Amino acid sequence: xxxxxxxxxxxxxxxxxxxxxxxxxxxxxxxxxxxxxxxxxxxxxxxxxxxxxxxxxxxxxxxxxxxxxxxxxxxxxxxxxxxxxxxxxxxxxxxxxxxxxxxxxxxxxxxxxxxxxxxxxxxxxxxxxxxxxxxxxxxxxxxxxxxxxxxxxxxxxxxxxxxxxxxxxxxxxxxxxxxxxxxxxxxxxxxxxxxxxxxxxxxxxxxxxxxxxxxxxxxxxxxxxxxxxxxxxxxxxxxxxxxxxxxxxxxxxxxxxxxxxxxxxxxxxxxxxxxxxxxxxxxxxxxxxxxxxxxxxxxxxxxxxxxxxxxxxxxxxxxxxxxxxxxxxxxxxxxxxxxxxxxxxxxxxxxxxxxxxxxxxxxxxxxxxxxxxxxxxxxxxxxxxxxxxxxxxxxxxxxxxxxxxxxxxxxxxxxxxxxxxxxxxxxxxxxxxxxxxxxxxxxxxxxxxxxxxxxxxxxxxxxxxxxxxxxxxxxxxxxxxxxxxxxxxxxxxxxxxxxxxxxxxxxxxxxxxxxxxxxxxxxxxxxxxxxxxxxxxxxxxxxxxxxxxxxxxxxxxxxxxxxxxxxxxxxxxxxxxxxxxxxxxxxxxxxxxxxxxxxxxxxxxxxxxxxxxxxxxxxxxxxxxxxxxxxxxxxxxxxxxxxxxxxxx
Numbered sequence: 001x002x003x004x005x006x007x008x009x010x011x012x013x014x015x016x017x018x019x020x021x022x023x024x025x026x027x028x029x030x031x032x033x034x035x036x037x038x039x040x041x042x043x044x045x046x047x048x049x050x051x052x053x054x055x056x057x058x059x060x061x062x063x064x065x066x067x068x069x070x071x072x073x074x075x076x077x078x079x080x081x082x083x084x085x086x087x088x089x090x091x092x093x094x095x096x097x098x099x100x101x102x103x104x105x106x107x108x109x110x111x112x113x114x115x116x117x118x119x120x121x122x123x124x125x126x127x128x129x130x131x132x133x134x135x136x137x138x139x140x141x142x143x144x145x146x147x148x149x150x151x152x153x154x155x156x157x158x159x160x161x162x163x164x165x166x167x168x169x170x171x172x173x174x175x176x177x178x179x180x181x182x183x184x185x186x187x188x189x190x191x192x193x194x195x196x197x198x199x200x201x202x203x204x205x206x207x208x209x210x211x212x213x214x215x216x217x218x219x220x221x222x223x224x225x226x227x228x229x230x231x232x233x234x235x236x237x238x239x240x241x242x243x244x245x246x247x248x249x250x251x252x253x254x255x256x257x258x259x260x261x262x263x264x265x266x267x268x269x270x271x272x273x274x275x276x277x278x279x280x281x282x283x284x285x286x287x288x289x290x291x292x293x294x295x296x297x298x299x300x301x302x303x304x305x306x307x308x309x310x311x312x313x314x315x316x317x318x319x320x321x322x323x324x325x326x327x328x329x330x331x332x333x334x335x336x337x338x339x340x341x342x343x344x345x346x347x348x349x350x351x352x353x354x355x356x357x358x359x360x361x362x363x364x365x366x367x368x369x370x371x372x373x374x375x376x377x378x379x380x381x382x383x384x385x386x387x388x389x390x391x392x393x394x395x396x397x398x399x400x401x402x403x404x405x406x407x408x409x410x411x412x413x414x415x416x417x418x419x420x421x422x423x424x425x426x427x428x429x430x431x432x433x434x435x436x437x438x439x440x441x442x443x444x445x446x447x448x449x450x451x452x453x454x455x456x457x458x459x460x461x462x463x464x465x466x467x468x469x470x471x472x473x474x475x476x477x478x479x480x481x482x483x484x485x486x487x488x489x490x491x492x493x494x495x496x497x498x499x500x501x502x503x504x505x506x507x508x509x510x511x512x513x514x515x516x517x518x519x520x521x522x523x524x525x526x527x528x529x530x531x532x533x534x535x536x537x538x539x540x541x542x543x544x545x546x547x548x549x550x551x552x553x554x555x556x557x558x559x560x561x562x563x564x565x566x567x568x569x570x571x572x573x574x575x576x577x578x579x580x581x582x583x584x585x586x587x588x589x590x591x592x593x594x595x596x597x598x599x600x601x602x603x604x605x606x607x608x609x610x611x612x613x614x615x616x617x618x619x620x621x622x623x624x625x626x627x628x629x630x631x632x633x634x635x636x637x638x639x640x641x642x643x644x645x646x647x648x649x
Contacts, residue, residue, distance in 0.1 A: 001554040009065040013107035025628040029578035035640025036615035048120035062645040147185040164528040237404035241411030242425040301387040489537035528565035547607040556611040578633025
């Protein structure tokens, strides 16, 4: 796709025609404020962009319709758009015609028959951009979109403020969302990704969105299951307080409670007392009784534990005493008399002696008491364990009753606020209904878990298929080829870092030079001449690849005022005004010639037939340059818009 011509219409039917050379170098030179810089805005406007970026002034005031004749290989497309109404900043109304050789229509033939979307779709198809879809994550502020002809604009225009900018390489790169759009769409335009990969990536993004939602739903379901029991008890108590449901049995299971709550949905308003304070009092009394009972049981448990502790001490002491007394029976006997021989005694003492009788009786008593203590211990331990369990059961019952009490108090407060039990009951029924709606049945939880597992497996399968694709390798190879050309062109344009390999850096959208010790991005290089060289080298390298490999990028580039960097001041550059002598007098004429010679050579040898349009203040006397002039220098008059055209307003 190239620019065959541009046509402007006045409101009274006059037409201004500006033809271009389809192949090679086109130069429009002349004074300031003659409309040169507006050409790119007009072309972009007629390529389906709704925003109208032509600067305020003569052009906006006098032009009623703007049109461009686009040349494709075997077809022409004429696109016309009106000036935005009422001095607006955008317009989506359009007209287009298609044909092998289109006759430029007169003003009275211009009628709307399309809009920007139709123009965009037509140019996209004719350009040969393949069907594609760039899906954006759901949490991203950008919308899902297709790569189309508008995504080629980045590579078609070098505005006056951009052509030597050290920080921005491509048109619109500094606008929101555009850097990512460039990174998303350029691989498509370069033919990196296959249609199969687009489809796989689209499927993966869709499944990932489904999986994210599934994870959220599954987490919610698990949380609902974990918290539903206590919530159900609380709601049941509220329902009791407003007489929707009867007394709940403590033995009811969670599923039975939920079934009872479902019955609450059948409640209808009836005549009933305004308040039920007795339930609160009854629950408070029950809780007090339960707490007293728990204290009593705990006291009995503590006493039994204390008794057991003392019994343990008595048992140990008595056993020790018994062992001492039992040693009596270990004294030796006199063989002759059969009497016990007491130690340290001169004579034998009979066991019938008073001392022996007392000691042996004490030993017998201790044996009996020990037998009683040992025999009671199992019953005592069982008694303590029984009471400890009773304390735990009472604590659990108290906790449940306290939940019911809190709910009953809340319900009574609601009764007091709303003035009637029916209203309160309706509120409770509403909460029960909301609770039941959000309740996740076991079958639903199982279904969510199964679906989640299926989606995880699907994501893994698609990721493995995409990983098997070699798109990244192809992209790296293409960018390496483009970078080789960038290096070549920087050398021809005498860029500062021409001795180092240059790299088209898609990740950072800049040109980077790979020095051995460290890389140098364009932003760290100095001088407008260098930045111009890097801009043109990168863009023309992209177009070189597109032309050599028949990629769907239009075969033209419009450069606005590139030689400004070769003049000492902006004032002297503007003063050149398309004059040969002023150009030779004030500019670095060697550099100017080198630039235009390079552009001409590119259209002849590097990418034969490529169209370059340059708007300028400089002018050269060389025949090849003069042959490239589209018209005589614009000096107002002539200019893009005739001065005698009436204002459209």
